[in-house]
Amino acid sequence: MIKCENIFKSFEGRTVLNDISVTFETGKTNLIIGRSGSGKTVLLKTLVGLHEPDEGEIYFDDTCYTKLSFKQRKAIRKDIGMIFQGGALIDASTVYENVKLPLDLFTEQSEAEKRERVEFCLERVELSHAPHLYPSELSGGMIKRAAIARAIVLNPRYLFCDEPNSGLDPQTSIVIDNLIQSITREYNITTIINTHDMNSVMEIGEKIVYIHTGYKWWEGTKEDILYADNKELNDFVFASAMAKRARGK
Amino acid sequence: MKFLETLGRYCILMGKVFSRPEKWGIYYRRTIAELDQLGVGSMALTAIISVFIGAVITIQMAITLDTPFIPQMMIGYATKETMILEFSSTVIAIILAGKVGSNIASEIGTMRITEQIDALEIMGVNSAAYLILPKIIATMIFFPFLAAFSMIVGMFGGFLVARMGVMLPSDYIDGLLYYFDSYEITYSLVKMTVFAFLITSISGFYGYYAKGNSLEVGRASTTAVVVSSIMIMIFNLLLTQLMR
Ligand SMILES: Nc1ncnc2c1ncn2[C@@H]1O[C@H](COP(=O)(O)OP(=O)(O)OP(=O)(O)O)[C@@H](O)[C@H]1O
Ligand SMILES: [Mg+2]
Numbered sequence: 001m002i003k004c005e006n007i008f009k010s011f012e013g014r015t016v017l018n019d020i021s022v023t024f025e026t027g028k029t030n031l032i033i034g035r036s037g038s039g040k041t042v043l044l045k046t047l048v049g050l051h052e053p054d055e056g057e058i059y060f061d062d063t064c065y066t067k068l069s070f071k072q073r074k075a076i077r078k079d080i081g082m083i084f085q086g087g088a089l090i091d092a093s094t095v096y097e098n099v100k101l102p103l104d105l106f107t108e109q110s111e112a113e114k115r116e117r118v119e120f121c122l123e124r125v126e127l128s129h130a131p132h133l134y135p136s137e138l139s140g141g142m143i144k145r146a147a148i149a150r151a152i153v154l155n156p157r158y159l160f161c162d163e164p165n166s167g168l169d170p171q172t173s174i175v176i177d178n179l180i181q182s183i184t185r186e187y188n189i190t191t192i193i194n195t196h197d198m199n200s201v202m203e204i205g206e207k208i209v210y211i212h213t214g215y216k217w218w219e220g221t222k223e224d225i226l227y228a229d230n231k232e233l234n235d236f237v238f239a240s241a242m243a244k245r246a247r248g249k
Numbered sequence: 250m251k252f253l254e255t256l257g258r259y260c261i262l263m264g265k266v267f268s269r270p271e272k273w274g275i276y277y278r279r280t281i282a283e284l285d286q287l288g289v290g291s292m293a294l295t296a297i298i299s300v301f302i303g304a305v306i307t308i309q310m311a312i313t314l315d316t317p318f319i320p321q322m323m324i325g326y327a328t329k330e331t332m333i334l335e336f337s338s339t340v341i342a343i344i345l346a347g348k349v350g351s352n353i354a355s356e357i358g359t360m361r362i363t364e365q366i367d368a369l370e371i372m373g374v375n376s377a378a379y380l381i382l383p384k385i386i387a388t389m390i391f392f393p394f395l396a397a398f399s400m401i402v403g404m405f406g407g408f409l410v411a412r413m414g415v416m417l418p419s420d421y422i423d424g425l426l427y428y429f430d431s432y433e434i435t436y437s438l439v440k441m442t443v444f445a446f447l448i449t450s451i452s453g454f455y456g457y458y459a460k461g462n463s464l465e466v467g468r469a470s471t472t473a474v475v476v477s478s479i480m481i482m483i484f485n486l487l488l489t490q491l492m493r
Contacts, residue, residue, distance in 0.1 A: 050370060
């Protein structure tokens with residue numbers, strides 16, 4: 001479980017996050033949705049500690065992350081996997097080296113043990129054929145999958161995904177969504193996913209938080225979302241024709 | 250005011266860069282890679298520029314010192330002194346600031362804007378040290394070697410034009426051997442070590458704090474080259490006062 005209480009964050013006097021309190025549940029795919037620029041990425045980065053909140057507390061299970069020292073945070077970072085909006089693979093390293101990097105940094109395993117683990121993760125994301133390729137040689141979907149492999153290589157307890165399927169075709173998107181969901185269930189991870197894709201919402205939205213202009217505007221499940229009584233949320237949801245049709249049925 | 254703020258941020262970053270590394274093995278491997286990329290990768294450019302400048306200085310000196318009162322070997326001597334004292338350290342440093350500095354700033358800047366640095370931070374890495382320290386160590390080790398290399402190649406360039414008939418090659422060699430002071434070489438190599446630190450740390454700084462898009466990265470890399478070049482000039486003056 002990850003919980004944040006009354007988070008505020010502003011940049012140069014402009015408030016981006018306004019009093020956000022949410023609980024994200026373990027073993028479920030928790031979705032943060034909202035329009036472009038609404039503050040999803042900032043919220044995610046604040047949760048993992050890449051931005052310091054101006055106010056508010058963040059809890060990882062029972063530990064209050066915001067009160068920890070740099071050293072203590074490092075221990076929790078080991079349990080965090082993150083997939084960035086653009087993949088953020090290290091350009092100078094191959095897929096194999098990218099996935100191996102967290103093992104180099106956090107473990108004392110032998111090269112053989114590391115190789116076994118990396119190969120397992122690459123297989124999980126169906127990239128066994130591409131360990132020697134550099135990020136510039138990968139397609140968008142392969143980059144996302146390599147990023148997933150890197151994020152899960154240390155068996156994280158918390159998984160953060162910033163728009164894991166943006167820029168991908170609908171079929172590949174669903175493959176990625178389902179991959180993340182099955183990993184979440186299999187290892188009982190607390191997963192938080194940023195998205196503005198209604199397909200993902202209907203596919204894997206076990207818990208959904210709608211962010212609007214930096215405020216938490218609505219929260220619920222994919223079952224409720226089509227019938228929610230909230231103008232901004234409705235505008236967001238029914239901007240997609242598919243959702244309109246679903247409601248029509 | 251802006252200057253003091255920038256200087257402060259630079260110092261804080263250097264504090265992060267030089268904090269004790271978590272795992273030596275990784276830094277060792279990265280330093281070797283940087284030695285190859287930043288150091289060995291600059292040898293060809295250094296050689297080309299040095300051989301031509303050595304040749305041109307010899308020709309210029311031959312014209313300037315063309316009087317019966319000055320022995321011909323002074324041409325070789327002047328070429329040697331110019332190369333050792335200023336060209337092979339200061340001018341080569343400025344050229345390397347252009348090549349290596351822009352490379353470092355744009356590489357690290359791109360890593361910043363594509364969230365690669367955030368990804369490293371999430372993995373618990375001290376990203377400043379991980380990215381910048383191996384480059385600083387590699388250049389501080391290798392650039393003095395490049396300076397020495399440039400001296401030799403430059404003097405060879407002079408020899409080539411001497412052979413082509415600008416002067417008697419044997420006089421040229423006599424000039425090179427005339428009044429050899431090893432302190433001059435030490436002085437030049439020490440300067441180069443300082444310049445290496447300036448180029449790498451300043452370029453690393455501008456790259457690390459790049460934000461926005463590719464335009465900003467381009468701008469950061471230009472700023473990095475300009476600022477390192479100016480700093481090289483200032484430190485050249487200071488070190489010359491201090492050491493000579
Ligand atoms: N480092 C920063 N400094 C200043 N402002 C920032 C910074 N990061 C984000 N912002 C601002 O915060 C707001 C929210 O940005 P954010 O990246 O969270 O949007 P988002 O919801 O992730 O959008 P998208 O769906 O396009 O990724 C934007 O208006 C942006 O300009
Ligand atoms: Mg975003």
